[in-house]
Amino acid sequence: MSSEYFDKKNRYSWKSLLKNSFSGHQNWPQARRMATLQSQYDVIIIGGGGHGLATAYYLAKEHNVGKIAVLEKGYLGGGNTARNTTLVRSNYLWEDAANLFEHSLKLWEGLSADLNFNTFFSQRGVFNLGHNLQDMRDIERRVNANTLLGIDAYVLNAQEVQDKIPILDCSKRSRYPILGASWQPRGGIAHHDAVARGFARAASHLGVDLIENCEVIGMDIAEGRIQGLETTHGYVKANQVGVVAAGHTSVLANMAGLRFPIESHPLQAFVSESMQKVLDTVVMSNAVHGYLSQSDKGELVIGAGIDSHLGYGQRGSPHLIEHTAAAIKELFPQFSRVRMNRQWGGIVDTTPDASPIISKTPIKGLYFNCGWGTGGFKATPGSGHVFAHTIAHDEPHPLNRAFTLERFSTGRLIDEHGAAGVAH
Amino acid sequence: MLNIYCPYCAEKRDEQEFRYAGEAYIARPERPDEVSDEEWGDYVFMRSNHKGLIWEQWEHVAGCRKVVVVNRHNVSNVIQATYTLIGGKEAFLAREQTTQGVV
Numbered sequence: 185m186s187s188e189y190f191d192k193k194n195r196y197s198w199k200s201l202l203k204n205s206f207s208g209h210q211n212w213p214q215a216r217r218m219a220t221l222q223s224q225y226d227v228i229i230i231g232g233g234g235h236g237l238a239t240a241y242y243l244a245k246e247h248n249v250g251k252i253a254v255l256e257k258g259y260l261g262g263g264n265t266a267r268n269t270t271l272v273r274s275n276y277l278w279e280d281a282a283n284l285f286e287h288s289l290k291l292w293e294g295l296s297a298d299l300n301f302n303t304f305f306s307q308r309g310v311f312n313l314g315h316n317l318q319d320m321r322d323i324e325r326r327v328n329a330n331t332l333l334g335i336d337a338y339v340l341n342a343q344e345v346q347d348k349i350p351i352l353d354c355s356k357r358s359r360y361p362i363l364g365a366s367w368q369p370r371g372g373i374a375h376h377d378a379v380a381r382g383f384a385r386a387a388s389h390l391g392v393d394l395i396e397n398c399e400v401i402g403m404d405i406a407e408g409r410i411q412g413l414e415t416t417h418g419y420v421k422a423n424q425v426g427v428v429a430a431g432h433t434s435v436l437a438n439m440a441g442l443r444f445p446i447e448s449h450p451l452q453a454f455v456s457e458s459m460q461k462v463l464d465t466v467v468m469s470n471a472v473h474g475y476l477s478q479s480d481k482g483e484l485v486i487g488a489g490i491d492s493h494l495g496y497g498q499r500g501s502p503h504l505i506e507h508t509a510a511a512i513k514e515l516f517p518q519f520s521r522v523r524m525n526r527q528w529g530g531i532v533d534t535t536p537d538a539s540p541i542i543s544k545t546p547i548k549g550l551y552f553n554c555g556w557g558t559g560g561f562k563a564t565p566g567s568g569h570v571f572a573h574t575i576a577h578d579e580p581h582p583l584n585r586a587f588t589l590e591r592f593s594t595g596r597l598i599d600e601h602g603a604a605g606v607a608h
Numbered sequence: 609m610l611n612i613y614c615p616y617c618a619e620k621r622d623e624q625e626f627r628y629a630g631e632a633y634i635a636r637p638e639r640p641d642e643v644s645d646e647e648w649g650d651y652v653f654m655r656s657n658h659k660g661l662i663w664e665q666w667e668h669v670a671g672c673r674k675v676v677v678v679n680r681h682n683v684s685n686v687i688q689a690t691y692t693l694i695g696g697k698e699a700f701l702a703r704e705q706t707t708q709g710v711v
């Protein structure tokens with residue numbers, strides 16, 4: 185796919201690499217345009233994480249909606265986008281969810297070319313381990329459901345898992361015996377910062393104003409319609425507003441006088457020192473709650489669980505790290521002496537059915553995309569794509585029609601706790 | 609890691625002895641069979657989830673197994689006070705009146 189919206193000077197290619205090498209790489213053009221807040225926009229996106237930037241990109245690329253801005257209270261991609269463990273997969277249980285995540289996975293597969301930016305998307309496969317008979321039944325059910333929808337999914341027995349991941353302890357004497365796994369070969373990881381930067385650069389070239397250090401502090405709503413926003417950079421008029429604020433969804437919902445079925449929890453991750461490559465895939469275990477992959481830099485990237493209590497402080501409790509580290513050590517005994525380098529937390533927006541909300545609201549012109557909880561990174565392109573459609577048409581895309589706010593009064597929930605509630 | 613005072617055990621105990629039990633003082637509709645789907649959905653699923661001082665329930669599962677109410681700031685994690693369910697209600701209602709629920 186060509187990116188005709190980049191002029192020659194800005195397109196990355198082997199030619200531009202060669203040309204810039206002659207001037208010692210000192211003259212590369214700015215990756216994106218610096219913008220200041222104007223007094224009025226047709227569409228404003230609140231939240232400059234991956235999802236918000238993707239929304240702005242697809243709005244500008246595929247829909248004719250006029251002038252667009254993204255308002256970010258910190259720096260672009262500094263929220264959960266910068267803090268997640270970057271797993272990408274689409275093996276969800278229910279049709280609505282699996283189709284949405286598969287749409288996203290397909291977009292990932294062409295994303296680097298589309299954005300003219302390397303997102304380091306690496307389809308190294310994802311294993312979900314089963315440790316008891318019930319786990320294996322659930323795995324078979326999910327793999328069958330995936331297969332029926334045309335999503336790649338396999339059930340492997342313990343020996344097949346052992347053959348593919350030699351350093352995993354699949355022996356019978358292990359503390360959490362492994363009976364088998366589900367395997368999605370097209371799953372994998374991507375580079376979190378690269379995704380945000382790629383979308384930001386492409387959106388900026390399509391004319392989107394990206395405004396950093398600009399916090400939305402109030403909403404101007406009159407006659408049942410959004411009129412504008414109060415921000416730390418002053419008042420700005422808007423015809424339509426899309427909120428993509430992850431952990432801060434409820435804070436913004438309160439500004440609009442809306443109630444959401446969202447709870448914000450700290451979620452942690454940690455990485456080890458860099459070491460030689462020993463793991464070329466992604467391993468997740470719901471039952472013992474640990475999952476890991478090895479980054480291109482050689483660090484083990486390990487995800488822990490959420491704190492049970494609500495919290496907006498971007499840090500989590502030590503006992504959760506301990507729990508996960510203990511589980512990882514049982515699965516991979518040889519990691520017992522690996523030193524951990526860094527640990528951090530993000531704030532995730534969880535919903536009662538562990539599925540997102542991508543929806544219109546009772547207020548005209550105001551839309552929310554939230555509730556991705558512990559597992560929204562993988563959905564970044566798909567989420568932005570269907571949300572852009574929802575805003576541009578004032579009508580959901582067929583793929584997000586089920587992900588309404590109303591489902592919490594009609595009862596048509598999309599219960600993904602088995603696939604998404606714990607692991608990511 | 610939180611240290612939570614249990615008013616029944618009259619002791620400050622480690623968070624891991626407790627199980628989180630969500631937002632406190634959510635009023636169940638008095639006549640469930642008469643409310644609309646929206647009102648029932650609101651009761652079951654919608655949460656305040658605001659940033660700041662919150663009222664929450666913790667069950668002392670590894671201790672006395674009673675439910676206690678904790679008034680905690682969810683950014684700093686500073687616990688202002690802990691109450692029994694009945695004991696906290698008055699303070700909760702008084703605070704709600706002065707702040708209209710937004711803290």
Ligand SMILES: Cc1cc2nc3c(=O)[nH]c(=O)nc-3n(C[C@H](O)[C@H](O)[C@H](O)COP(=O)(O)OP(=O)(O)OC[C@H]3O[C@@H](n4cnc5c(N)ncnc54)[C@H](O)[C@@H]3O)c2cc1C
Binds near residue numbers: 258430557
């Ligand atoms: C430790 C951890 C591990 C995870 N692992 C995975 C994983 O392996 N796979 C996966 O698929 N998902 C994972 N996730 C979840 C994933 O990170 C999120 O679901 C996803 O990134 C959320 O969407 P976002 O990128 O738009 O959010 P964010 O990047 O958080 O963007 C929201 C933005 O809104 C801004 N904002 C908030 N309030 C305001 C305001 N008032 N005004 C202006 N801006 C505002 C914030 O500053 C923030 O930048 C993980 C999350 C964490 C924390």
Ligand SMILES: [Zn+2]
Binds near residue numbers: 615616618668672674
């Ligand atoms: Zn007690």
